[in-house]
Amino acid sequence: MSLTQDIKDYALDLGYSQVGITTAEGFPEYIEDLQSRHHMYTWYLEGPRQPLKGAYPKEAMPSAQSIISLIYDYHKESFPEALLGKIARLYQARCYAAPEHRIHGARRKLMLDFLKKNGLEVAPITIPERLTAARAGVISYGRNSFAFAEDIGSFIMLASFVVDAKLECADFAPQMKCPPKCSACIEACPTGAIYDPPRMNPRLCITYNTSWTQDGIPGETSDIRPEIREKMGTWIHGCDICQDVCPRNLGKLKGSFPPNAYLERVAEDFDLTKLLNLTEEFYLRRVQPLMYNYLKEKKYFQRNAAIAIGNTHDPAFIPALTQAMEDGEPLVRGYAAWALGRIGGSQARRILEASLRRETAESAKNEIAAALVVV
Numbered sequence: 156m157s158l159t160q161d162i163k164d165y166a167l168d169l170g171y172s173q174v175g176i177t178t179a180e181g182f183p184e185y186i187e188d189l190q191s192r193h194h195m196y197t198w199y200l201e202g203p204r205q206p207l208k209g210a211y212p213k214e215a216m217p218s219a220q221s222i223i224s225l226i227y228d229y230h231k232e233s234f235p236e237a238l239l240g241k242i243a244r245l246y247q248a249r250c251y252a253a254p255e256h257r258i259h260g261a262r263r264k265l266m267l268d269f270l271k272k273n274g275l276e277v278a279p280i281t282i283p284e285r286l287t288a289a290r291a292g293v294i295s296y297g298r299n300s301f302a303f304a305e306d307i308g309s310f311i312m313l314a315s316f317v318v319d320a321k322l323e324c325a326d327f328a329p330q331m332k333c334p335p336k337c338s339a340c341i342e343a344c345p346t347g348a349i350y351d352p353p354r355m356n357p358r359l360c361i362t363y364n365t366s367w368t369q370d371g372i373p374g375e376t377s378d379i380r381p382e383i384r385e386k387m388g389t390w391i392h393g394c395d396i397c398q399d400v401c402p403r404n405l406g407k408l409k410g411s412f413p414p415n416a417y418l419e420r421v422a423e424d425f426d427l428t429k430l431l432n433l434t435e436e437f438y439l440r441r442v443q444p445l446m447y448n449y450l451k452e453k454k455y456f457q458r459n460a461a462i463a464i465g466n467t468h469d470p471a472f473i474p475a476l477t478q479a480m481e482d483g484e485p486l487v488r489g490y491a492a493w494a495l496g497r498i499g500g501s502q503a504r505r506i507l508e509a510s511l512r513r514e515t516a517e518s519a520k521n522e523i524a525a526a527l528v529v530v
Contacts, residue, residue, distance in 0.1 A: 158273065159323040165269050166225055169262050172311070173226040173304055175291025176322045179219035181211035185283045188354075195356050197374030198367050209280040216278035218319035224284070224291040225266070227259075230310035233412040235422035241463065242445060243362065243393025247418055250312045252448050263314055270316060278317035287315050289329040296331045298352035299340035299397040303332065308404040333403065340397035345386040349397065361387050361394035365459050366449040377455065377486055378518075379462070381525075384493065389463040391430065391456065392446045421445065427467075428475040430460035431491070432482070454484040461487065465494030473498065477506050485516035492519065496526025504530045 163174040186207055189196055199206060212219040229248035238247055245251050253260035270277055285302045288294040294302040294311075301309040331353060341349045348359035357363040364387065370377045379387075387394075398404055421441055429437050433453050442456060450456060461479065464472045472494070479491035492510065495503040507530060511523045 157323065158320060161273070162223060162270070162322070166223075166266060169265055170227065171225040171262075171266075171314075172228040172307060173293045175224040175226075175288060175293035176324050177222050177224065177287060177291040177326060178324050179212045179222050179317055181213065182283050182286050183210070185210045185286055192354075194374075195358055198372050199357075201373035204281040206281050206283070209282040212278060212280065212282060212317045215280045216276065216317060216319065218276060219278055219317050221318050221320055221322040221324055222282065222287050222291070223270075223316040223318060223322070224288040224293055225314040225316075226288065226293050226304050226307070227262075227312040227314065228304070228307045228310065229312055230308070230407045231412060232415040232418075234415070235418050237422040237425060238418065239395075241389050241391050241425075241427075243390070243395045244310055244398075245312065246393050246445055246448060248312075249445060254447070259312075266314070267316065270318060274320075276319040280317060282315055282317060284313040284315045286329065288313050290325070290327055292325045292327040296329060296353050297340065297401060297403065298331065298333050298338070299344075299349055299401070300353040300355050301398065303403055306406070308407045309398050309401065310404065310407055337402060339400040339402065343396050343400040345388070345396065346383060359383070361390050361396070365390060365392050365394070369450070369452075369455060377458070379458075381493070384462045385466065385497075387462055388466055389427070391427075391459040391463050392448075392450075427460050427464050428472065431457055431464060431475055431487075432478050433457050433460075454486045457482070457484070457487045458490045461490035461494045465490075465497035468498055470498055470500060470502070473500075473502055473506070476503075480506060480510045485519040488514065488516070489519040489522035492523040492526045496528075496530045499530050 166174045189200060193200060208215055227250060229250050234244050234247050249257060250259035255261055255264045267277060288302055294304050297303050297309060302311060302313060303309045304311050346359040346361060349355045364379050364383055368375055368377055368379050425441055433456060438453055476491045476495050480488055482488055492507055495507055507523050507527050514520045514523060
């Protein structure tokens with residue numbers, strides 16, 4: 156049996172759904188596209204991943220000859236109703252950027268170990284995984300820019316390995332296989348992030364705003380524009396809207412799948428008030444195991460929870476928001492004020508007025524003052 160077939164068999168044995176292999180040639184179109192939209196991707200281009208370097212694998216590893224592209228179907232189980240609309244399925248599935256001590260991180264590590272045991276050198280670089288998978292023939296694109304696998308849909312996780320072995324390779328041109336004239340994802344996106352299918356402006360994307368708006372990230376701050384906040388609904392980590400309306404996902408969305416016992420336990424005691432007034436115990440037990448991907452400081456989870464609460468317009472949350480107005484982080488106080496303004500009413504106004512008198516942080520003062528205008 157060939158090494159190519161051994162690799163494919165082992166990947167499938169690990170639980171990957173599809174395996175494709177393509178050449179290690181560069182992706183000049185990827186570089187051109189990102190550079191032309193640098194203002195949208197500053198956070199990515201100037202971040203630690205250095206994606207433009209990975210777009211030419213042979214420059215990073217001169218011996219590179221092939222790229223193995225793996226598809227993982229993460230929608231083999233159902234997702235609790237209590238978490239839908241708050242945490243995107245990808246993060247509930249706990250398979251994105253998973254650490255090695257978790258099952259999905261261990262799967263990737265096992266694949267890496269297998270390749271190395273078979274004498275292959277593997278390049279430690281970030282490559283354009285969707286373009287790789289398209290060239291390997293295992294995915295096509297959707298108008299929402301997501302990757303779709305045949306008979307699975309877009310609820311997939313991609314993994315790639317650049318190796319120095321000359322494997323049996325495919326070389327397909329990227330394709331878009333959406334139904335003719337379908338614009339469901341474009342029409343459903345509340346922020347208008349999809350502007351030139353399949354291109355999107357990440358700075359308008361709900362997932363981006365829940366995840367990458369952090370101080371210290373190139374081109375970013377922790378502030379989410381008010382016009383974006385109002386359209387984020389109750390999403391606190393990621394967003395599935397454009398995938399939920401996609402006809403190519405109907406098989407998954409309408410299918411019957413067994414429940415995930417762990418997610419059911421999480422859903423039992425997961426609520427926005429606990430996330431807003433986040434204790435270390437709740438963070439470690441219920442937040443971090445699902446949402447370890449981007450946010451490293453608890454205040455950003457609290458900010459996202461405040462936005463979600465404000466968008467419910469439910470006065471029942473006022474006591475929790477009152478408590479949040481005493482939080483040690485100005486960011487949390489400011490966004491709790493925004494939420495109180497969204498909920499409105501005389502009680503919210505009294506809390507805001509009292510908070511403004513004692514507030515010392517300029518950013519929180521501004522949020523309170525803005526909330527008092529609309530409350």
